[in-house]
Amino acid sequence: MCRRGSEGGSNRRLCLADLSDRKKYRMTNTGAALVGLLAIAAIARAQTASELAIDDAVALALKGNREVQSAALDVYRAKEQTAALKTTRLPQFQVYALGGELLRQVSFTVPQGSLGSFAATGPIPAQDQTVTQPRQFAGFILGQVMQPGSQLWKIHLSLISSQLHEELAQQRLRQKRQDTAQSVRELYYELVQTQTQIESTEANVKTLVALQPEIDRKLVELAVLKSDSLAVRARLSQQRYQLVKFRDASKTQKESFNRLLGRDLKIEFSVEVEPPPAVEEIDLAAAQSLALRQRPEIQEARLKTEEAETEVRRQRAEYIPDISAGFTYATFPNVSFLPQNFMSAGFLVQWEPFDWGRKRHKANSLRAATKQSMLAERDTEQQVLVDVNKRFRAVAEARMLLDTAALTQQEQREKLRETMNRYTEKAVLLSDALQQQGAVVQADSEYQSALASFWKAKADFDRALGREY
Numbered sequence: 001m002c003r004r005g006s007e008g009g010s011n012r013r014l015c016l017a018d019l020s021d022r023k024k025y026r027m028t029n030t031g032a033a034l035v036g037l038l039a040i041a042a043i044a045r046a047q048t049a050s051e052l053a054i055d056d057a058v059a060l061a062l063k064g065n066r067e068v069q070s071a072a073l074d075v076y077r078a079k080e081q082t083a084a085l086k087t088t089r090l091p092q093f094q095v096y097a098l099g100g101e102l103l104r105q106v107s108f109t110v111p112q113g114s115l116g117s118f119a120a121t122g123p124i125p126a127q128d129q130t131v132t133q134p135r136q137f138a139g140f141i142l143g144q145v146m147q148p149g150s151q152l153w154k155i156h157l158s159l160i161s162s163q164l165h166e167e168l169a170q171q172r173l174r175q176k177r178q179d180t181a182q183s184v185r186e187l188y189y190e191l192v193q194t195q196t197q198i199e200s201t202e203a204n205v206k207t208l209v210a211l212q213p214e215i216d217r218k219l220v221e222l223a224v225l226k227s228d229s230l231a232v233r234a235r236l237s238q239q240r241y242q243l244v245k246f247r248d249a250s251k252t253q254k255e256s257f258n259r260l261l262g263r264d265l266k267i268e269f270s271v272e273v274e275p276p277p278a279v280e281e282i283d284l285a286a287a288q289s290l291a292l293r294q295r296p297e298i299q300e301a302r303l304k305t306e307e308a309e310t311e312v313r314r315q316r317a318e319y320i321p322d323i324s325a326g327f328t329y330a331t332f333p334n335v336s337f338l339p340q341n342f343m344s345a346g347f348l349v350q351w352e353p354f355d356w357g358r359k360r361h362k363a364n365s366l367r368a369a370t371k372q373s374m375l376a377e378r379d380t381e382q383q384v385l386v387d388v389n390k391r392f393r394a395v396a397e398a399r400m401l402l403d404t405a406a407l408t409q410q411e412q413r414e415k416l417r418e419t420m421n422r423y424t425e426k427a428v429l430l431s432d433a434l435q436q437q438g439a440v441v442q443a444d445s446e447y448q449s450a451l452a453s454f455w456k457a458k459a460d461f462d463r464a465l466g467r468e469y
Helices: 028-048 052-064 066-089 151-220 226-260 286-296 298-320 358-424 430-465
Strands: 003-004 011-016 050-051 092-103 107-109 131-132 138-150 270-273 280-284 324-333 341-350
Touching: 052 066, 052 151, 066 151, 138 151, 151 226, 151 270, 151 298, 151 324, 151 430, 226 430, 280 286, 286 358, 286 430, 298 358, 358 430
Parallel strands: 050 270
Antiparallel strands: 003 011, 011 280, 092 138, 107 131, 138 324, 324 341
């Protein structure tokens, strides 16, 4: 790995070295046979379980993950709420109906002359008149059509706020998709590591199984010590235990992976072992700019600031009186002493001239909330930059560890080849060969762990940039 440019400058670059040119060690006859066995096993697995690539897994998760689907439903709900709010700009139709039977008769008296007195007719009525409404079913029906007038400005501000809620739901969906994609990548690379460990352990088991008859024969011929035979058996038992442990871990990881993809837990699949990464250059300044544009947290903070500003405008609009134009129709069926039909057209005004400072205090509170949102927006931007820088450095560290583990693995494999050749020539003891084989197993495990750590760091870096795929 190499670095070019100043440490603090904007043109800082990270060079990822290529591991593809590592020297290959010469395989023994036993190693060639093991490779053939592993190839046969790989073909058998391919026939029983489909191989799932990382990009396909991410695509399946973004489509089938239940949490992503729930976040998508939040977006749909926000859109429907906005559509419902738009209907308040149109005329509002309302019908009221009241019906029932009187529990007792209603009677009242119209006094003599209460309607006037005229020379031609005299007083109207000429004498006191008693009006009685008998106990029978009666009702009252009222219909209104009201068209908002001055409220249209308030509705407009409410629509702006609702649309901001909709965009916030979109950003939360993007964040959930990015989190899900990162979780898929992390678990996928854990599966890759476990699968590689299984294959490596199976190869060790086959090697020890093939070695056991030869050791037993040499033990009969007194060519090796009994402790050497017991050491091979103990190593074989240990490797078989590790194989069971890795297979159980793989089953648990696959079940968790299927749940993450929203699939049935019993679906069988295999993962694709990715080769070491090739040369790649990442510009830190470009990464920071990309993150500031793509990270949903920043977009969400900006939308919250706009929402707070809109709330201030909505509160100030409360000073405007509500004026509506409308038409009213009322009827009193089966009521003899009231008009059967009543119609009117006009306007309705609702206004609260004195509120003892309530609207002003609410507006001041909302202005303070706006300032808080602006501060949170600025702090979120800095948090994103800190996260990008941290993930950038983590990728560099993981790359260095991967290079070191690759060199160590190459070294231990070469030593094993040399030790096996010397053992064939009876220049070293069997215990030395077994010890070196253990060193190779350890080096392989460290390399696999370093490779998984690198891919995890790379996935974290992609998440810091706001990428989904």
